[in-house]
Amino acid sequence: MTPDNGGYMVAAYIVVAVVTVVYAVSLAWRVRKLK
């Protein structure tokens, strides 16, 4: 029987997306501050 661990998958995918987007935003924001 396939284990029911989808929760972990969702959590991991969210974390990776959040980290990536937050860092992208931080870069753009820091550049804007120096304009």
Add this chain to the structure above:
Amino acid sequence: MTRKDKALRLARTGQIVTGAALVALAGIYIRALVFTPVDRLQGPAQKILYVHAPAAVSALTAFAICGILSIVYLGLRDRRLDRAAASSAEVGVALSVAMLISGPLWGKPVWGTWWAWDARLTSTLFIFLLFVGYLIMRDSVVDPDQRARFSAVIGIMGLVLVPFIHVTVYMFRTLHPDPTLLKPSAPSMPGVMLVTLLSSFGVFFMVYVSFVIQRYALADLQELRDEEMLRDS
């Protein structure tokens, strides 16, 4: 065009490429979550592989590139190399955060444990810590030339350290083997999964490159501002 204009232009380019990379990442997400079959043995958690492994590889590549650029900097003393090395390091740290959180989230359901002191995990954890220290150190050194030299020293030492940590933990593990860990079946992966994984590697690398471009531009702008402040004082 002034140096500042060039830097702003580069930042803009970086932002556009990042935008494209993030769209591609969304594509990977859809492909992995919807169009890639679920592993019967490991369950849906196995799909974490498609984001964890590429993040890990990109992070480690980032650090390796930092180390290499550091060596070249020490030889050529061109500060642009230092800016590039530092940019790669910061992006590496960001990607490492993604890697270090997604890893245990995968480990718990599949291995039964959040963390395992195996060669790979331990090496990546300590390289991450080293580069966090690297970034903190850069923050505390004011003189750009001194900062560049110190960073190069740490970058090079980090590069040499990595294989040692790997061997250390490997030897420790073969001495004290853990009960069998369910290893993800990488070689015997069906075609559709392999395609998802490989495209994800490509996309994450694109994310890495686009981040480094932006970070480099930012570093340039920061140094410009520091020089201005020095002149004005």
Add this chain to the structure above:
Amino acid sequence: MRDYVRAVWAIIAKDATVEWRTKTAFSSALVFAILVLSILYFARDRTAVSDLAVAPGALWVTFTFAAMVVLNRAFLLERENNAMEGLLLTPVPRTAIFVGKMGGNLLFVALVELVSVPLFVLFYNVSLTARLPQLILVTAMATVAFVAVGTLLSAMVVRTRFAELMLPVLLLPFLIPPVVGAVQVTVLILAGRPLSDGMGWLKLLAAFDIAFVTLAVLLFEATLDE
């Protein structure tokens, strides 16, 4: 060559004299050693974890902490009196300054280790007399490893804002190979097993020493302002 050795020795002697007058690094390190050894002795379930099981780790945590205290002091002294500038003005070759600094640190850390071992034997009730030369060998190899890296790092870090915090943060990853190796060999020694059982670890320690002492000597120049 003779001048080089003389320069190195002079630097070691100078540091030793200064430290002897104040004895602060040595005493702090010693207090740390007693603290760590005692706490680790008590911090376990005695029915589940034997003295022998805790012992190697306790010993090496003690040695590592002691080294950290010594390293922190090493360049602080120079910075306080701007002595480094004076040193750099002399015709002493740069690498000799580093080797001298490293030698001095090695000496102090070795002193603390020397004093910690009897305490260790006392607290943890281990029998060491037959295996002492082997313990000295592995201790020397590991100590050279972290003192080499630590001396280089402290040369940089002492000029930054958060020196006391930065040194352990930067040093930690470099401690893993030598300390893990040293602990594994210490386990063998305390268990009465032959050193040849730990050949792999000893080779690892040797390789690490060669790689990082060389690297540290070569990179020291890059830490100096010109």
